[in-house]
Amino acid sequence: MQRRPEVGVLAVQGDVAEHAAMLDRAGARARPVRRVAELADVDGLVLPGGESTTMSRLLASFGLLDPLRERIRDGLPVYGSCAGLVLLARRVYDGRPDQHQLDGLDVVVRRNAFGRQVDSFETDLEVRGVDDGPVHAVFIRAPWVEKAGADVEVLARIPDTAEAGAAADRIVAVRQGRVFATAFHPELTGDERLHRLFVRNVRSRVRELEER
Template structure:
């Protein structure tokens, strides 16, 4: 089973490492035709506006929408969460508009306000170490979205069908259990 990491910006190598620890093959995806060879996709952190522009430039918007419509799982971390959102607070236009949620960019502050904490995530037995770097938060969700984790009463991890998002960077720790959760989603989608 192959999980692709959208390699336009962000911690691609770290996501590949975490996916491989979770038992799947991780591959960098740089061209839309490479989506045909994978069963799941991770949209990593970075800068959401830049990622959105690059996705439009290289034809990824419609290609990823089709990938999702085919039932293939997508995991957005940090900026990837913003890219998946239907609504971005303070912006007229979103990017993929796949997940029924409103997000707030840089909600936890600037770079110097970055922090780490342990989170209880629904579906994972023990607390997960979470690294927040200029992290977004999920302001509100539609009724099909399941909230998996909160921090200080703010939504930071959620799932809607084949879509998974986290405000934090799970790839920046040695704890690959959220990637394992995603790999399990990919396996279930293949059954």
């Protein structure tokens, strides 16, 4: 029987406990990551929702920025939700000049694209790769993907309805290689299907490394 993969949750700011609980339910062993040594010991990593500029500064302060970029380049499975999507993007519209990017996804993201806290909303989305019906998605000061490179797989878009307005057909979930991100917060809904999708990705990477 394959061991439970060790999946870190970046624990400098944001929805750390919520993601850890969902990862445990999805079959992983969740661990907080605040130091380079902790990052080196995990099979995968979650970048939680929070405040992306604060998180990027803390990544630099904790000495995690370059080691994390290197591990992503080496194939570390990573899942980012909301602020995590912003951090993983190649480029960000409406970001701060001193904001650091991990360049894990060939996408351009618009920060706070759906509006401020009062504009938070929930909707149901069809997400490619997730079975058993739509995913209930919670958007809180969420980004969206303005542009996606040729190697980026689009997993979900906002439904193109009159009620969606400017958000209609906007990209809100993507995957490139072993890096996966959503503009919404599945950790807040009790539905662990997206975390199970990510944990399967981590297990696949673990098997790949063991077979080398």
